[in-house]
Amino acid sequence: MSLVEAFRGVRNHSLYLCKNLITEDYSLQASEEVSPPKWHLAHTTWFFEQFILVPNDPDYVVKHPQFNFLFNSYYNSLGTRTARNQRGLMSRPSVAEVKAYRAYVDEAMANLIQKNNPTIDELVILGMNHEQQHQELLISDLKYSLWHNPLNPEVMDISEYTPESESKWISIESGVYEIGYQGDSFCYDNELNPHKVYISDFAISSALVTNQDFLEFMEAGGYDDPNYWHDEGWAWTKELEVKAPLYWEKKDGDWCYYTLDGLKPIDKKAAVSHVNFYEASAFASWKGMRLPTEFEWEVAQDQFDWGKRWEWTNSAYLAYPGFTVAPGAIGEYNGKFMINQMVLRGASVATSEGHSRPTYRNFFHPKYRWQFMGIRLAKSL
Amino acid sequence: MSLVEAFRGVRNHSLYLCKNLITEDYSLQASEEVSPPKWHLAHTTWFFEQFILVPNDPDYVVKHPQFNFLFNSYYNSLGTRTARNQRGLMSRPSVAEVKAYRAYVDEAMANLIQKNNPTIDELVILGMNHEQQHQELLISDLKYSLWHNPLNPEVMDISEYTPESESKWISIESGVYEIGYQGDSFCYDNELNPHKVYISDFAISSALVTNQDFLEFMEAGGYDDPNYWHDEGWAWTKELEVKAPLYWEKKDGDWCYYTLDGLKPIDKKAAVSHVNFYEASAFASWKGMRLPTEFEWEVAQDQFDWGKRWEWTNSAYLAYPGFTVAPGAIGEYNGKFMINQMVLRGASVATSEGHSRPTYRNFFHPKYRWQFMGIRLAKSL
Amino acid sequence: MSLVEAFRGVRNHSLYLCKNLITEDYSLQASEEVSPPKWHLAHTTWFFEQFILVPNDPDYVVKHPQFNFLFNSYYNSLGTRTARNQRGLMSRPSVAEVKAYRAYVDEAMANLIQKNNPTIDELVILGMNHEQQHQELLISDLKYSLWHNPLNPEVMDISEYTPESESKWISIESGVYEIGYQGDSFCYDNELNPHKVYISDFAISSALVTNQDFLEFMEAGGYDDPNYWHDEGWAWTKELEVKAPLYWEKKDGDWCYYTLDGLKPIDKKAAVSHVNFYEASAFASWKGMRLPTEFEWEVAQDQFDWGKRWEWTNSAYLAYPGFTVAPGAIGEYNGKFMINQMVLRGASVATSEGHSRPTYRNFFHPKYRWQFMGIRLAKSL
Amino acid sequence: MSLVEAFRGVRNHSLYLCKNLITEDYSLQASEEVSPPKWHLAHTTWFFEQFILVPNDPDYVVKHPQFNFLFNSYYNSLGTRTARNQRGLMSRPSVAEVKAYRAYVDEAMANLIQKNNPTIDELVILGMNHEQQHQELLISDLKYSLWHNPLNPEVMDISEYTPESESKWISIESGVYEIGYQGDSFCYDNELNPHKVYISDFAISSALVTNQDFLEFMEAGGYDDPNYWHDEGWAWTKELEVKAPLYWEKKDGDWCYYTLDGLKPIDKKAAVSHVNFYEASAFASWKGMRLPTEFEWEVAQDQFDWGKRWEWTNSAYLAYPGFTVAPGAIGEYNGKFMINQMVLRGASVATSEGHSRPTYRNFFHPKYRWQFMGIRLAKSL
Incomplete structure (x- = not known):
């Protein structure tokens, strides 16, 4: 082409x-x-x-x-x-x-x-x-x-994503790994400067957390126990009285969510979406686990299925060694956001075809939920 | 009909x-x-x-x-x-x-x-x-x-209003006057219960304050001298850095204003519009005068030209003696706004034909400017 | 002296x-x-x-x-x-x-x-x-x-005020009355310029509303029915989740209030205090009555007992005819507050001896409750 | 003892x-x-x-x-x-x-x-x-x-710190380094779990940035050029109209700062203090350099003088591999703050004797300035 x-x-x-x-x-x-x-x-x-x-x-x-x-x-x-x-x-x-x-x-x-x-x-x-x-x-x-319109408009059919099989643990051995984009096609400046990172032994799950998993967290009182939450996340839940992911609402006693195809009952097998970093991290904490770092994710990604949810990592969005800002307006593209943002890896059902790749670094403030953001668990070994 | x-x-x-x-x-x-x-x-x-x-x-x-x-x-x-x-x-x-x-x-x-x-x-x-x-x-x-659109859209031609002649003072003698609607056509509940009011000697101007008049106030530093302002009005000018009526902006050194027919140079002979109660009152104070009460206005209105600007009065919007709230939703129409609002009398270039009358009581919080609100001066004798 | x-x-x-x-x-x-x-x-x-x-x-x-x-x-x-x-x-x-x-x-x-x-x-x-x-x-x-200190400090004994007897209705006939200070002792500039006011037939209660009266309003759901409230007052109750006068709190199921002499059980016979204009007006509305105007209060005041609560009137704090602001800093004393304040008449248990008089005009924004403010009812005849 | x-x-x-x-x-x-x-x-x-x-x-x-x-x-x-x-x-x-x-x-x-x-x-x-x-x-x-008191109270003599000599570049070779506390005295849970980190070639300055250095940044218009700032930092300078570190004020044309010993003229040779992460990072960017990571700092710290300013690093405050939160109230000590905070290393003139150590991880939100926070530069090689 x-x-x-x-x-x-x-x-x-x-x-x-x-x-x-x-x-x-x-x-x-x-x-x-x-x-x-x-x-x-x-x-x-x-x-x-x-x-x-x-x-x-x-x-x-x-x-x-x-x-x-x-x-x-x-x-x-x-x-x-x-x-x-x-x-x-x-x-x-x-x-x-x-x-x-x-x-x-x-x-x-x-x-x-x-x-x-x-x-x-x-x-x-x-x-x-x-x-x-x-x-x-x-x-x-x-x-x-x-979503603000009580008529629940239907404008787009982005079908839900259901992980294909049970999640398994993928174990990765400690060692020095190469991180960052090394190809010769397009990538953003924040992926450049491939460099070494030492990673300790860890395991990462092969499948995303589902709505059923997240409902269990909700039903176990996950939103009401400060021990699972960052201080800032806990304050966020209290201030906004958050009790569920974005777009979820109870209708006649059952959980539904607003989709671009209208209001639907929750699909329990589908991967949970529209959670922020605080929620993703509290869920992991409740499971006795944690979120992966972006480096762990990049090293392990070819062993699991990804691309339907942006996956919160426990890595802050910071410069790779040797990163420099290009002069002029184009240089404002990425570097100036490198504070108070967490990295998300992967891609989502809303990502345009061919736009993402294993080294792609998406990033948002931990409070945001309106992207199609999901959860993958990890643990240190 | x-x-x-x-x-x-x-x-x-x-x-x-x-x-x-x-x-x-x-x-x-x-x-x-x-x-x-x-x-x-x-x-x-x-x-x-x-x-x-x-x-x-x-x-x-x-x-x-x-x-x-x-x-x-x-x-x-x-x-x-x-x-x-x-x-x-x-x-x-x-x-x-x-x-x-x-x-x-x-x-x-x-x-x-x-x-x-x-x-x-x-x-x-x-x-x-x-x-x-x-x-x-x-x-x-x-x-x-x-007005928020930098393209200054043109959608309606509401021509400006220019008072016909020089303003004169109309003097009214003290005495007991009858206030409120006494006809048998439609009126709002807040105009009902005609009742007596004692009015002291006063004079009221026959014409509205013009843009030229208001420019003189601006050029004399009227917006910068707290002595002319209510404490609350002064705080309002400071917080929002107000220096002119709503819709006014300097363009190449000249004052223009946004109208529904696009951006125009100020018409100095036209009646000033889009000022709030604080501004109207500060202007009057700078002139050594005051705003009329709504009762003074009603008693004198047949001796002057009105109907192009809602005229701020120095009367708070309160119930007439014997006013009662009708039961049910219709009863919410007027009574519940009877606090922290000032009465405006008259009508404006935007008022629908036949909608106003001499006893009509319009009302807004003193800070608002987006109606076609103007100024008529009065003084005690 | x-x-x-x-x-x-x-x-x-x-x-x-x-x-x-x-x-x-x-x-x-x-x-x-x-x-x-x-x-x-x-x-x-x-x-x-x-x-x-x-x-x-x-x-x-x-x-x-x-x-x-x-x-x-x-x-x-x-x-x-x-x-x-x-x-x-x-x-x-x-x-x-x-x-x-x-x-x-x-x-x-x-x-x-x-x-x-x-x-x-x-x-x-x-x-x-x-x-x-x-x-x-x-x-x-x-x-x-x-009051913000959970230890409920005790620093002053201002004893509660209990109206001496049952309230009766005092009727006043319509007519022109003289309002404002006419003596030759000290008064504030806002009381000056004695002038005529026409007052329609009305009745005013001889005693203040008690805590018992106000409890009945509370128990009848007065704080939950928008029909009794000004729109602004209703929004105030919703935003701050107000359910009782200031300083009231439930302790082991009973209403107490903080006084400068510590936390005490409510004295039901005492005059209610620390209510704002919205609450005073809603209470009157629930009773099918209204608050007096400041002129009605002044005309009738010598027929009732007053001086323990500042009494909310249904009069906005505005200039008397002929009021002018004195030049210089002293002139800032009163005039600049003549917007969005309601007049309170009387005096309170906290007022210094000899400080008030029948023509005294106290004033506060309708939302405030921290003065010793109470309620007297009136009705049109 | x-x-x-x-x-x-x-x-x-x-x-x-x-x-x-x-x-x-x-x-x-x-x-x-x-x-x-x-x-x-x-x-x-x-x-x-x-x-x-x-x-x-x-x-x-x-x-x-x-x-x-x-x-x-x-x-x-x-x-x-x-x-x-x-x-x-x-x-x-x-x-x-x-x-x-x-x-x-x-x-x-x-x-x-x-x-x-x-x-x-x-x-x-x-x-x-x-x-x-x-x-x-x-x-x-x-x-x-x-500092809010115009009388500039004098209560404590914490003498200023002047770096002893010119700053030199200390170069460190790339490789895998051991990070975290390995002794057997007290340390916080966030320093535990010593682990390997791969560090690329870098250089770090032996001395802290001085007030003189920072004045040059100010005089070069550093606060007015968005190219040096994170987007969030730039918004912070605009909203609060920041033009200098905290406690600095111009007096008769000269820069002074409030100290606990009263208002003093700026000591140009002293290490700059009371800057936040945004300012530290913008200064480094203006110099064409960057802040060190907390790992670089820990590896190089024995080759330079430290202990008078908390030094901003370009590391987000995140868990070390294997970090777990202790159960109960003591467990709330550190883990729950691991989001939107940047790590500061070192100690300051206000740190109690014996309280800090090379592996100590202090942390604050990037906007804060009220600690004795300073700047050390680094660069990739």
Whole structure:
């Protein structure tokens, strides 16, 4: 597949994800952390316009002088940002105008790519990966926003994932292992600098924790016993009166959860999802076990099935030895988030095809639950 | 005009106000205090369905079982309310569905009204007045929400109001005056119970304060001198760094303001608008004068021109002697707001035709500015 | 009694109120609204130093150059204020130093007063009244702060007040009445400008509402029925989960309350205290009655017993006709609070002797309860 | 030195630290994070009473039944806690009573220790280390609280620390190193489980960053360039308008800082203190370097001078392999804080003698500055 075909494939997938939305859905933003579908569609387009077309195509005319202002996100190096929590207020430009913006930029990008200027290929691939990240956010953000609607809208069928078999313990011997990306395809800067890590003897489970497992924790009073929780996690449960994973609600005495396909009874065999680090860690503590480190996960990952839940690790998101921040706006991509975030490994049912890999480092603040986040257990030997 | 014609007139006017909106505009809610146009269209419809059709038409089938839940507003007597600050998140039902809901209820209402059941006429008229109140809110809420868009959308032409002539002082002699509604048409319960009030000698200005007047206050440092302000108002200016009325912004050194017809240079001869009670009172204090009481206003109103700005009075919104709260949900209409609100008299460029009268008592917390609120001066003699 | 004797009497009373305090108690500040005893002792002294000694006694040397900064309160006209919520953090100057400051200023003041300079007498009397106001605040603030201590400290014996007899209805005929202070002793500027007010027929109860009365309201579910409450009051009860007056707590199934003499069982015959306007108004509404206006109270007050509870009225704290703000810092005394406050009439068990009178206008935001505030009922006839 | 002598030495040191305090100082609590001196004196005593005397001495009578409630801190396993932010409100028990409580418990403890019951020795040593931790907090908390007083109180002479010589780079070769406590004296559970860690080639500076170094960062606009900062750190500087380390203020154009010995001009040669992780990391980034990991620090520490500043590392505070939480209240000591905290290594001018060691792991949330925290640079080779 040529680069231009791959580019068009990624771009079309964003629109495909929205195929069941009504115009009103495109503006939903239920909290500061989530963005409206329209904003995701526009922001990913702005990335190509601003970082590739404007610097590299002298004939390119920007679609609208204020779009740079409206669709910029977190890049402090470029101009003022619109307040992040007000993206849902941008009724104009309309959905139709944003789609026209996409088509306009896609056309210019396709032309530019076909000029075979090798200096931009790397940026095009970065832009495609950036858009794939936003595709996953579009799904998880939309789920969070639609969940606020008592009508339980149905817009997407992401089928649940059920681990194929009973979990077994996979044992790994202590020793020095090589960590980090060593291939020659695309990866993010935070995976680079392959380096040695000493790992002590440990075992890791072959399958993810299920809804049935997590219900047992709930029924055993797991949310009410501070001994299983981090101090900060315990305060979080108390303040928000948390008693179950996100999207779970009792209906006529039975647990249900909101999915993008409507409200459903809990599938007990499915892998638990939408738990945060505090919950994942408390569950592990209740089982007398722990979460794996990201290094343990990477070393053992080829012996187990993964890819349906982002898996919380007990590793803080920090720089690999020798990591340096690239100069300019592109350099803001990853390094500046390296504090108070925990690493998640794997991929989820919402991750775009081909976007993840064994060395991929996803990361979120330990309190967040709105991604498709799950639990895999480990123990020291 | 028959009641059914009047009913249809009011109902159609709500849709007419939205004629330039795009679908995306109908969901805008920029703060907890304002509601989206779609919600206003639905809530006013719900009022007719819930208070008139359901109790009085045995054949009526509610349009959707959850609309009672979704479009209820502040009536504590009726079921749970959807969180007021999340009205903008209700992407479903769609705009088209809400318009269908309106048509459905209008048809049932027209049939019911034509059955000439006199016991419901009073409620129909209350519902029409309720809808007119929401028509004004629809305009002012929409202005507030669209103002957050850097593209300065243009959706409505409400021309500015310029007082016709120089202001003169109108003197009124002290004595006992009769206050409150004494006619036999519709009025709200808060205007009832006509009663005597003793008023001391005073004078009131024939014209509203203009933008030019208010600019002079600003240029004289009015926003920076605590002596003109209530303690609470001063804290408000400091906390929000207020330096001008709402919607004013400096552009290339000149004051402009956002109107529903886009961003415009200030019209200095127009009556100032979008000031709160603190600002109105500080301006009066700077002039060595004061705001009129609502009784002074009512006694003098036939000697001056009014109707383009809601005029802040120095009267707290309290019950007239003998005021009692009607039982049930309708009784929640007015009485429960009788604390920490100041009375505004008059009407504004956004008020629906025929909705106001000399005894009409509008009221808002002193901090609010998003209505078309202006200033008329008074002084004791 | 000479002015200097009266001055010394007021000054000594402040210290007398603190006679059972330990050094640690003098710094307590449990919320932004209350001030520590040490601050009250210093601030009232600062008032005499700054407004009388500095401008009028050329030989006077200020006690400490930073005390003006430390003990200034709300006067925006004079320098920067220390943050109001950090008064409890001023461990230095010590209690002993503040008492020395008092003695130093008292000596200078006594000398100045005895020079018989009539121009300062009025200010001395204002300063004495100012100190008396702070004496009451010292008591109510201290009660609020000590209440946070699980040891229930006992520091003062303010005996409860029990209305002497059954309440009767006192009827007043409609007519024009004269309102406001007409004597030639001291009064505040907000009582001045005697003026006519028309009052409609009403009746007012001769005795205050008792704890027994209020318990009946509580037991009848008064705190759980929104129909009795202002919208704002209802939100207040829900947010803070209010179920009883301030200082009430259930102990082994029985209601007790914290008093400055320790935790005691409720005295059912005593007048209810520490209720806010919302509670007072909800209670009246539950009884099918209402609160009196401040004018009704003033007209009828000589026919009933009062002086043990500040009595909530249904009048907003607004200017009397012709009220003007005095220039300079003294002018900040009252006028700037004339918004979002309700008037209380009477006096309380904590009011210094001779401080109140029939025209006295006390005022607080409707949400506050920490003063000794009670309820008297009225009804329109 | 016998255990009872060591016990008495630690206990007396707490009182020695307070020798210049006045009674009023003992109650100061300027924020939720800091505790009053009186609380530290009482809480450390409570620890001995509750964990040693009550379970081990059948004749022991608790000093006061409510002290367990009042002086408990973070131990969720034991009863209700008094709100952490209200410790400053506990005027009773008095300072004198708390000192009597200390003497009473000390006497009982001395008797118990001298009975030579070996099972309690370990708990006594834990209690002594616990008290030493609180001695450092007593100093840093007191500094923070007194800083709010415009009189700049002088209570303690902790002389500044000036690195002895120019900083040099110490290079360490890559390899597997042993990390964690391996001795047989006291250490905390978080230092246990010595284990192997692979470390890549790096260099670390022999001396701490000085005030002069940090001033250069400030003058180069370090606080205004987002490229040096973590996203979260940048937001922190913007929200609080941070422009310098804690306690620094400009006076007549020159930088001064508040010390426990009063306000002083900045000593440029002294090691910078009171910076948080964000500032330490931004400084390192501006220098083109980075902070060391806690493992790098531990491996290299015997080649440099340390002990005057807690040194921020780029390691998150996480469990060592095989770490397990002890059952019961003692188990809450460390494990539950292992999220969103960064490790600091070393010791400070406020650390009690003998309390730290090369494997000691201190930890704080990256935003905090009120400890004596400094910066040491490192770089990958």
